[in-house]
Amino acid sequence: MSEKVFVLGGEQTDFQRNWTKEGKTFMSMMREVLDDALEKVGISYDEIKRLNKENRVAVFVGNFDAEQYANQGHLGAFLTEVNPALYGVPGARYEAACASGSVALDAAITHIRAEDYDLAIVLGVEVMKTVSSSVGGDFLGTAAYYDKEAKGVQFPFPKLFGKLADVILERYELKEERFMDALAEISRINYANAKRNPKAQTRTWFMNKEHAMARGGDNNMAVGGRLCITDCSQVTDGAAVTILASKDYTKEYAKKTGRKVDDIPRVKGWGHRVAPITFEAKKQESVGDKYILPWTRQTVKDAYKRADLDVKNIDVFETHDCFTSSEYAAISAFGISEPGKEHIAIEEGTIDFGGKKPINPSGGLIGVGHPVGASGVRMMLDLYKQVTNTAGDYQVKGAKNGLMLNIGGSATTNFVFILGK
């Protein structure tokens, strides 16, 4: 596995941008991010033309809901609008709610492993500022079981992840104050990390622990049970590209760009599991299990097994902190702590930027922003930056292996990838 799929790099848009206000669309976003990514990686459109003649290149577009946000489907075909060099290149759109980027990555990885293509362009994209937050909240409800969990509910996802917080608190018999403090610390870390990331949505926003702890009131409203605004990631417009390659192509590429194949990271492991779609079914199924999200844990274990690695080998994590409660649960799923003892890892600074197992040095979804279909691709790009020592101000020192967890729905579709050299 680890000798099959390499990552050559990529680029993301500035997640602070509001493309609707700029008078631009998902299409202009795709154009900019792909142009930027190819320039950064050092692959020209002529090179794509050359590979396409031999049917060695394909594109994979991760997108959740362009139909509703942009009144447009069939996004896989839209790269042909970016540049005529992409005429004829196989391309399709992949959807798995907030894990849409990962399902696109998964398809790309699979095709390269199967030796169908040598180069795979994976582009995650979501334009979300086209509608108000309440309308957008309703659109996002379709990532849950809409009829049962979202219909007529204002902001359904904060409520679902608020329920996750409730279950964690009850199941592990935690002290509420200590647990909420741990969630506030997760929020503080993500915002603080995002300040170092020049593409993060919240890099100029005010947030500190004191504010994260001050839940309730107009300035930090409750939106889902115990969870308040500071516990939530916020939607934004954004796109990200990562470019994957076969070993043969990576050798060619390394020679051409003066790099060593050994310095180019490879996908070492992956995991993909789907949990019952409703949160209630998840809760019932997990009664008696050590993990509240056993399928998330299983996905991580699958990835470790395939990579022949364990938590001790992972230097940096990018996790799906759509809410503080989801990052909390991920800590034990990664094996950083025992389930029920995540708060101790947080209190001890283990997951902080300078800690032993830093999570989301980029700022995560809470800090970088969450354009849903782009998030998985953005996470992979951040792992690439970390393990190639190119993350700039948010570089984790000496990172060799990184793991990402991207989830769709209420931890329903789980994807994990491990990247390293």
Place this chain on the structure above:
Amino acid sequence: MREIKTVTILGANGAMGSGSAGVIAAFGGAKVHMLARDVEKAKQGIEAAVASVKTDTIRARMIPGSYDADLEKAVAESDWVFELVAESYEVKEPINTRIAKARRPGTIVSTVSSGLSIGRLAKAYDEDGQKHYYGTHFFNPPYKMILCELVTHSGNDKKVTQALGEYLDKVLGRAVVYTNDTPAFAGNRIGFQLMNEVAHFAEKYADKGGIALLDEIMSGYTGRAMGPLATADFVGLDVHKAIVDNIYDNTKDEAHETFKLPGYFQKLIDAGKLGMKSGGGLTKVVKHADGKREKFVYNIKTGEYDPYPKFDIPFIKEARQKIKDSDYKGAMEVVKKASGVEADIARYFISRYISYSLSLVGEVVDTKENTDGAMGFGFNWVPASAFVDFLGGPKETIKLMEQSKIPVPKLLKDAKEGKKFYELGDKLDARSLFKG
């Protein structure tokens, strides 16, 4: 890095005072003495500060007070005194005298002035005070507009400047631009040059559409969210006058004549028509009985307000579509090749803006990144250097300047072809400032 635990804000109830105080109390975690003419006004300032940064956590460390009762005590215990009172020597100088008497050695004192001489204001202080006196020109509203022009004068100490710059950048999250003590500093000197010269052109082309036409020509496809004359109307014609008069009186550069206030601006000011804040100026919006709003524009020839016209200028339409599609170089190609008086005007002002921005390097700022930062972060205008890249590089830009009879700055003459001219790309994506 300099530790700033206690701050005194003078002018705490104004929009800039409360907004800046909010940033300092929130990002800086500082205790802030909020001083105004009376305690009630100071309390209003505290509420405005809380609302501006949207966090109740700062309320407890903001202490209301009045100039009469609390200034000396507050200043004596402050690490930084930030003065944001009215923009005149007559108001600022007596306050500086009081601050100078009360401040401890080492305390930083700064003013938000957008145009007064920092060196002159510093004279109220002893040697240590002068060393620690700065212009910290925040932009409005401070939480959203992150630019801070850090204005130095000859009496400053480089180490203190560096420490203050780091604090403003790393702790308060400001995009810090270092400028010399010159009239209006960097942002306003460049911004108001363009706005005022556009205003003159509106008069020249009053028969063809005047104010509305010029704002159409200088709209989003030229790299700004709001037209220059709409911006003048937004900031207020009185403020506009104060800034351009100051520059006109105190500078003598190639664009000197363009800083003369147009006669119709003065006419509007005399009639109390100052812009949006007074219900009308260059434009006005009328709400009809049925609730519908209609926009009108001042007719420079007749002195009446006409319904705001719509224009159909083919090259602008084409350029806008290119911007909408994120084809920025394509849009600039359209502008370069278009014919007609409107296209001539567009090329003239694009050239003027780039030329004037770059010409100030060496006098107002030390590097072009500072003027680029001032325009990008302070005005949300595409920085001059980024424009050079979108136009196809230095040679192409020089060609455009020569066609428009605009002086070519040395910085551009010396620039290497084929290398990116804009160097702030990692901090500010200039593409985001074009509007389609």
